[in-house]
Amino acid sequence: MIEHTGSYQHQPGPYFGPYGGRWMPESLIAALEEVDRTFTEARNDPEFTAELQDLFTNYVNRPSLLTEVPRFAQDSPGVRIFLKREDLNHTGSHKINNVIGQALLARRMGKTRLIAETGAGQHGVATATAAALFGLECTVYMGEVDTQRQALNVARMEMLGATVIPVTTGARTLKDAINEALRDWVASVDTTHYLLGTVTGPAPFPAMVRFFHSVIGEEAREQILAQAGRLPDAVCACVGGGSNAMGIFHAFLDDSGVELYGLEAGGKGISTGEHAASINLGRTGVLHGARTYLMQDEDGQTIDSHSISAGLDYPAVGPEHAWLNDTGRATYEPVDDAECMAAFQRLCRTEGIVPAIESAHALAGALRLAQRWADEGVVSADTAAGEEKIIVVSLSGRGDKDVATAAKYFGMLPDAATPEGGDAEAVAARPEGAQN
Amino acid sequence: MTEQNTGQETGQQSGQNTEQQVETPAIRSLTSESIEAARDAGRTAFIGYLPAGFPTVEDSIEAAVALGNNGADVIEIGIPYSDPVMDGPVIQAATSQVLADGFRIDAVFDIIRAVTQRTDAAVVVMTYWNIVDRMGVETFARRLAEAGGAGIVTPDLVPEEAGAWFEASDRYGLDRIFLTAPSSTDERVELITESSRGFVYGVSVMGVTGARSEVSTAAENVVARAHAAGAPRVAVGLGISKPEHIREIGAYADGAIVGTALVAALRDGGPAAVGTLAAELATGAVKNSRGDA
Numbered sequence: 001m002i003e004h005t006g007s008y009q010h011q012p013g014p015y016f017g018p019y020g021g022r023w024m025p026e027s028l029i030a031a032l033e034e035v036d037r038t039f040t041e042a043r044n045d046p047e048f049t050a051e052l053q054d055l056f057t058n059y060v061n062r063p064s065l066l067t068e069v070p071r072f073a074q075d076s077p078g079v080r081i082f083l084k085r086e087d088l089n090h091t092g093s094h095k096i097n098n099v100i101g102q103a104l105l106a107r108r109m110g111k112t113r114l115i116a117e118t119g120a121g122q123h124g125v126a127t128a129t130a131a132a133l134f135g136l137e138c139t140v141y142m143g144e145v146d147t148q149r150q151a152l153n154v155a156r157m158e159m160l161g162a163t164v165i166p167v168t169t170g171a172r173t174l175k176d177a178i179n180e181a182l183r184d185w186v187a188s189v190d191t192t193h194y195l196l197g198t199v200t201g202p203a204p205f206p207a208m209v210r211f212f213h214s215v216i217g218e219e220a221r222e223q224i225l226a227q228a229g230r231l232p233d234a235v236c237a238c239v240g241g242g243s244n245a246m247g248i249f250h251a252f253l254d255d256s257g258v259e260l261y262g263l264e265a266g267g268k269g270i271s272t273g274e275h276a277a278s279i280n281l282g283r284t285g286v287l288h289g290a291r292t293y294l295m296q297d298e299d300g301q302t303i304d305s306h307s308i309s310a311g312l313d314y315p316a317v318g319p320e321h322a323w324l325n326d327t328g329r330a331t332y333e334p335v336d337d338a339e340c341m342a343a344f345q346r347l348c349r350t351e352g353i354v355p356a357i358e359s360a361h362a363l364a365g366a367l368r369l370a371q372r373w374a375d376e377g378v379v380s381a382d383t384a385a386g387e388e389k390i391i392v393v394s395l396s397g398r399g400d401k402d403v404a405t406a407a408k409y410f411g412m413l414p415d416a417a418t419p420e421g422g423d424a425e426a427v428a429a430r431p432e433g434a435q436n
Numbered sequence: 437m438t439e440q441n442t443g444q445e446t447g448q449q450s451g452q453n454t455e456q457q458v459e460t461p462a463i464r465s466l467t468s469e470s471i472e473a474a475r476d477a478g479r480t481a482f483i484g485y486l487p488a489g490f491p492t493v494e495d496s497i498e499a500a501v502a503l504g505n506n507g508a509d510v511i512e513i514g515i516p517y518s519d520p521v522m523d524g525p526v527i528q529a530a531t532s533q534v535l536a537d538g539f540r541i542d543a544v545f546d547i548i549r550a551v552t553q554r555t556d557a558a559v560v561v562m563t564y565w566n567i568v569d570r571m572g573v574e575t576f577a578r579r580l581a582e583a584g585g586a587g588i589v590t591p592d593l594v595p596e597e598a599g600a601w602f603e604a605s606d607r608y609g610l611d612r613i614f615l616t617a618p619s620s621t622d623e624r625v626e627l628i629t630e631s632s633r634g635f636v637y638g639v640s641v642m643g644v645t646g647a648r649s650e651v652s653t654a655a656e657n658v659v660a661r662a663h664a665a666g667a668p669r670v671a672v673g674l675g676i677s678k679p680e681h682i683r684e685i686g687a688y689a690d691g692a693i694v695g696t697a698l699v700a701a702l703r704d705g706g707p708a709a710v711g712t713l714a715a716e717l718a719t720g721a722v723k724n725s726r727g728d729a
């Protein structure tokens with residue numbers, strides 16, 4: 001436990017308590033300093049913030065809605081659940097917030113090329129989108145396993161003009177895509193900005209990516225005050241690297257009555273070892289530039305993570321989450337594939353919203369919290385109107401990209417049949433992990 | 437710096453330690469001694485890299501011994517790591533094979549002990565930092581020193597994060613080999629130079645490990661800047677694979693580091709091929725045979 005007094009907001013980095021820093025090859029330090037300088041200047045430049053705001057409003061589709069989901073919550077008496085609808089953003093997830101911000105910075109630095117890593121493909125799609133919008137070259141590194149389970153997003157990136165490079169080293173998932181992007185960046189840093197997609201990595205990425213996503217929580221806080229007349233009792237978000245979670249948590253960090261829950265991927269169950277619960281079962285160390293919690297063996301070798309959702313399939317977590325965990329300000333819990341997919345299906349069937357499988361972890365976390373409150377007698381069917389507990393969930397993305405994975409999981413595909421519309425490869429190549 | 441920052445791994449502290457080091461010049465640096473011995477003999481120091489455990493623990497020892505007995509002044513033993521961001525395809529392929537075969541860190545110290553007993557070369561470890569961090573810097577440093585190791589090359593550790601390593605390396609008399617790059621600012625070159633002991637590792641190109649046909653023109657400038665910052669010994673690494681490269685580098689640097697070419701030789705021809713290539717490379721290190729160059 002780390003003692004902390006005072007505000008939790010606007011932590012500037014590079015350190016968050018003992019976490020964070022810049023554990024990077026010397027070759028990249030100058031570039032990181034340039035990004036840091038440019039970001040610091042830009043955030044204080046009214047022209048920059050006005051342009052960012054304009055793009056958020058007229059391109060990204062912000063503010064995103066806050067939607068109450070009473071049918072989703074119907075078996076959770078005394079609890080109201082609201083979804084922060086990042087799924088309605090252009091390109092279908094929260095990832096675009098950070099991408100637009102960093103693409104503006106890249107242009108400001110005079111860079112002509114963007115590179116990115118991607119897991120689920122959402123960050124890659126968002127980066128390819130911004131590259132097209134700003135007329136920049138774009139290369140996206142994606143683990144070969146993920147190019148197969150998210151084949152539609154690969155095609156989308158290519159349609160947008162990006163080059164997608166399947167990464168065949170290591171576990172062939174997100175962490176290896178980051179390694180490959182870093183290797184590219186070391187050799188291309190004069191012309192290229194590495195548009196890192198989450199709140200991990202060396203300073204200034206964790207604080208900078210949080211800054212661009214903090215709009216999620218700022219809007220949600222205003223919207224819940226307007227709709228419910230008070231702050232929520234809890235906020236739930238899924239945590240891969242942790243960007244949507246930092247984005248929605250940030251505005252609530254100093255509201256001590258608001259509990260913050262980060263839901264990690266429990267994969268096949270944390271007792272199986274096949275999961276991505278970095279905070280719950282990880283140990284501290286350094287990976288990809290930051291000191292944080294990570295999944296590693298006794299020798300310090302990174303352990304491969306597992307999750308049904310490619311976007312949470314990462315064996316570490318942003319350093320600020322490590323700090324929020326240790327200070328006790330936020331609570332991190334694993335959600336396994338089965339619990340996640342039950343919540344996924346429930347949202348589809350009760351509200352007509354198909355969530356990203358990543359986001360379904362947060363939905364499951366909300367249902368679990370509601371159940372805990374019921375078990376503790378905090379809420380019940382007799383809870384009076386106006387006395388309900390309120391949960392805001394970050395619905396970080398929509399599930400279009402996951403239709404093949406989910407259909408296979410739920411056994412909705414006839415044997416050897418392929419869905420119409422070009423998903424054939426995605427389904428045929430889907431690795432084991434989803435049981436029918 | 438935030439109020440939460442414990443300061444345990446900050447540049448401030450590395451600065452203090454650097455001062456400390458100046459006050460305790462008694463620390464013996466095995467790497468410096470090897471490089472100076474090469475200089476006295478009219479040679480550019482020849483530094484060779486091989487991964488621990490490749491292709492097997494036994495053969496990695498034989499290969500390193502062959503390297504040391506065929507002209508290498510310093511041997512770098514690389515610790516295989518799951519996420520080697522500074523390595524190109526040849527070294528990645530070798531180290532991931534080693535890991536897939538179940539390599540454990542303890543073997544590194546056995547390898548160092550065997551190699552130091554059988555060669556005169558100074559033997560350093562090259563490792564990504566999480567390996568050291570997991571064991572604990574103090575324990576790692578103690579075990580390395582006990583095995584006869586001379587220090588650590590740290591490709592993903594910058595002086596600002598090296599507080600604990602400064603203390604441990606001083607306590608156990610180990611060399612701290614930091615990297616300096618073409619992109620490093622003058623300020624940073626100074627920090628790196630002050631922080632290093634043994635030699636400064638000059639990265640010749642903006643890129644990862646891998647043999648290249650020519651030595652980058654950036655290398656000379658990298659070396660000159662480190663010398664100007666006061667570094668007594670600067671060695672150039674990345675992309676060096678031929679005796680001609682070493683000869684060329686010897687004109688301005690104190691040492692030349694060869695990695696990928698040796699790993700490829702080991703992969704294709706076993707320890708004997710490493711010995712053959714090392715002997716060939718060593719001809720490029722002899723300064724007074726430069727003839728009309």
Ligand SMILES: Cc1ncc(COP(=O)(O)O)c(C=O)c1O
Nearest residue numbers: 122240241242243244311396397
């Ligand atoms: C919809 C969605 N949510 C969440 C994530 C996980 O990222 P983070 O933890 O940075 O929000 C991803 C990553 O690809 C995603 O696509």
